[in-house]
Amino acid sequence: MLILAIDTSAVASAALVSSEAPGSVVASFSTEDTRSHAEVLAPGIEEMLAGAGVTGKDIDALVVGVGPGPFTGLRSGIATARTLAFVWGKPLHGLVSLDAMALEVAESAAAVPEFLVATDARRKEVYWARYSLADGRLPVLEDGPHVSFAADLPDLPAFGAGAGLYADALKAHPDFAQEQPDALYLGKFALARLEAGNGLLDSTPLYLRESDAQVPGPRKRAL
Amino acid sequence: MNRTQPLVLGIESSCDETGVGIVRGTTLLTNTVSSSMDEHVRFGGVIPEIASRAHLDAFVPTLEQALSDAGVVLDDVDAIAVTSGPGLAGALMVGVCAAKALAVATGKPLYAINHLVAHVGVGLLDGAGGGQHNGTAPQLPENLGALLVSGGHTEILRINSITDDVQLLGSTIDDAAGEAYDKVARILGLGYPGGPAIDMVARTGNPKSIRFPRGLSQPKYMGTAEEPGRHRYDWSFSGLKTAVARCVEQFEARGEEIPVADIAAAFQEAVVDIISSKAVLACREHGIKDVLLGGGVAANSRLRELTGQRCASAGIRLHVPPLDLCTDNGAMVAALGAQLVMAGVEPSGIRFAPDSSMPVTSVSLPA
Ligand SMILES: [Zn+2]
Numbered sequence: 001m002l003i004l005a006i007d008t009s010a011v012a013s014a015a016l017v018s019s020e021a022p023g024s025v026v027a028s029f030s031t032e033d034t035r036s037h038a039e040v041l042a043p044g045i046e047e048m049l050a051g052a053g054v055t056g057k058d059i060d061a062l063v064v065g066v067g068p069g070p071f072t073g074l075r076s077g078i079a080t081a082r083t084l085a086f087v088w089g090k091p092l093h094g095l096v097s098l099d100a101m102a103l104e105v106a107e108s109a110a111a112v113p114e115f116l117v118a119t120d121a122r123r124k125e126v127y128w129a130r131y132s133l134a135d136g137r138l139p140v141l142e143d144g145p146h147v148s149f150a151a152d153l154p155d156l157p158a159f160g161a162g163a164g165l166y167a168d169a170l171k172a173h174p175d176f177a178q179e180q181p182d183a184l185y186l187g188k189f190a191l192a193r194l195e196a197g198n199g200l201l202d203s204t205p206l207y208l209r210e211s212d213a214q215v216p217g218p219r220k221r222a223l
Numbered sequence: 224m225n226r227t228q229p230l231v232l233g234i235e236s237s238c239d240e241t242g243v244g245i246v247r248g249t250t251l252l253t254n255t256v257s258s259s260m261d262e263h264v265r266f267g268g269v270i271p272e273i274a275s276r277a278h279l280d281a282f283v284p285t286l287e288q289a290l291s292d293a294g295v296v297l298d299d300v301d302a303i304a305v306t307s308g309p310g311l312a313g314a315l316m317v318g319v320c321a322a323k324a325l326a327v328a329t330g331k332p333l334y335a336i337n338h339l340v341a342h343v344g345v346g347l348l349d350g351a352g353g354g355q356h357n358g359t360a361p362q363l364p365e366n367l368g369a370l371l372v373s374g375g376h377t378e379i380l381r382i383n384s385i386t387d388d389v390q391l392l393g394s395t396i397d398d399a400a401g402e403a404y405d406k407v408a409r410i411l412g413l414g415y416p417g418g419p420a421i422d423m424v425a426r427t428g429n430p431k432s433i434r435f436p437r438g439l440s441q442p443k444y445m446g447t448a449e450e451p452g453r454h455r456y457d458w459s460f461s462g463l464k465t466a467v468a469r470c471v472e473q474f475e476a477r478g479e480e481i482p483v484a485d486i487a488a489a490f491q492e493a494v495v496d497i498i499s500s501k502a503v504l505a506c507r508e509h510g511i512k513d514v515l516l517g518g519g520v521a522a523n524s525r526l527r528e529l530t531g532q533r534c535a536s537a538g539i540r541l542h543v544p545p546l547d548l549c550t551d552n553g554a555m556v557a558a559l560g561a562q563l564v565m566a567g568v569e570p571s572g573i574r575f576a577p578d579s580s581m582p583v584t585s586v587s588l589p590a
């Protein structure tokens with residue numbers, strides 16, 4: 001099974017993962033930047049596919065990180081994934097973007113049985129979720145995702161750039177203090193679930209916040 | 224790429240309409256639009272985040288519908304065109320990302336197109352009003368101007384060449400005319416969108432009962448034809464909106480009933496008077512003999528009437544495309560895209576960034 005994974009919940013990233021490839025990785029790319037998704041994502045995907053000699057026909061499914069993440073960036077990945085899936089006629093699945101980092105934690109030496117993943121939600125808040133981890137299993141999402149002030153999170157080891165940003169309030173793991181969700185781990189997570197016959201989400205974005213729109217109150221006086 | 228009668232798919236997402244249009248050369252095959260207007264009603268204006276969320280969900284269904292209405296498949300398409308600006312940044316982003324993905328998935332060339340120029344390009348579609356047929360494909364008249372009036376923009380353009388030489392003669396320096404309509408409709412309790420609501424009520428009012436200010440009409444802004452002032456062809460509507468609010472409050476303070484129809488009519492007259500007089504002035508002073516009207520406010524009966532009269536007395540022909548081609552749509556993007564393809568302009572590639580303030584001098588983005 002060959003999966004194209006895309007995540008733009010923080011940085012822009014994409015990956016090709018396959019059960020037949022060593023370590024499941026065929027190809028991947030990601031950017032450092034969290035604000036230029038519209039420019040870099042499509043060229044990045046195009047070059048990655050060409051480099052791997054893969055076309056839409058070869059892909060069995062797409063998976064996209066549905067956030068949470070800053071809205072405009074998040075939509076870049078979902079709009080891209082939905083359009084590719086439509087044109088190629090392939091199934092599209094969604095995964096919580098924080099799952100990607102949970103898997104990265106699980107595969108690292110820093111793994112612990114219970115932990116938080118946190119990313120920057122701007123406005124002095126973090127997007128976060130709580131995971132549990134048993135040996136040889138995928139991380140399990142126990143609570144979340146939510147958007148909160150760092151000081152209001154459970155007292156557990158915390159992984160990701162959102163934790164690094166608020167290291168004073170959170171038990172931020174230093175090796176993960178700048179880590180962002182990456183499509184590579186998102187793809188590996190999706191591959192493991194699909195091959196085990198488990199379902200995934202659809203591609204509905206997890207905004208967690210309403211639009212800031214306010215119904216206007218009574219007219220202000222101009223005089 | 225077929226450059227003589229190219230099949231072009233155009234994508235528009237700069238405001239609250241998700242549009243996909245398909246043209247073959249100058250023939251319109253479909254103009255499919257999904258609007259999030261209803262979701263903005265309770266806010267009394269377009270909320271960018273709500274519009275962006277709606278674009279994301281509307282895009283693929285609108286694309287699918289457009290292909291089916293036009294009876295074409297993506298394989299047949301010669302080029303894709305997308306609005307890359309000006310417009311709401313988050314809204315543009317959705318259409319641009321979708322268009323780039325479409326280009327990646329199909330391998331088709333992509334053109335990043337100026338929304339304002341696309342409003343003019345729509346006039347080149349067969350039967351849309353602006354094109355002149357000389358037995359062959361329609362061509363825009365020489366010395367063409369375009370007056371664009373909508374909730375997002377108010378501009379007068381001169382088009383020397385639709386594919387590479389467009390000049391901004393004047394524009395609003397604050398609110399767009401349509402925005403002023405929305406705000407005044409709210410002050411008068413007439414609902415959203417304000418344009419049709421005010422146009423309707425104004426018919427029963429007396430436009431001369433109150434005299435509202437005409438923004439930027441003072442000599443210091445106007446100057447003379449020889450020595451034009453800084454804002455000779457520019458508009459301003461924020462002072463007008465404040466004047467309406469003040470007028471309403473004065474009636475309230477005196478405990479009198481608010482003459483809604485008279486205020487609506489007088490407001491509309493102020494907007495339409497200054498738009499049409501400055502537009503005609505700009506045309507006369509630039510040798511413009513044909514003017515194309517575009518944007519949603521082109522639906523306004525009084526704007527069409529007064530602009531028509533003033534153009535006629537100045538010897539200028541006014542062209543008004545069908546209304547569904549005046550409001551934001553994907554067909555206009557496809558129409559301009561087809562012009563670029565036929566003119567041999569190279570595509571933009573997939574590395575460009577959307578530009579919320581893209582100038583009209585940039586008809587399409589270079590690769
Ligand atoms: Zn427009």
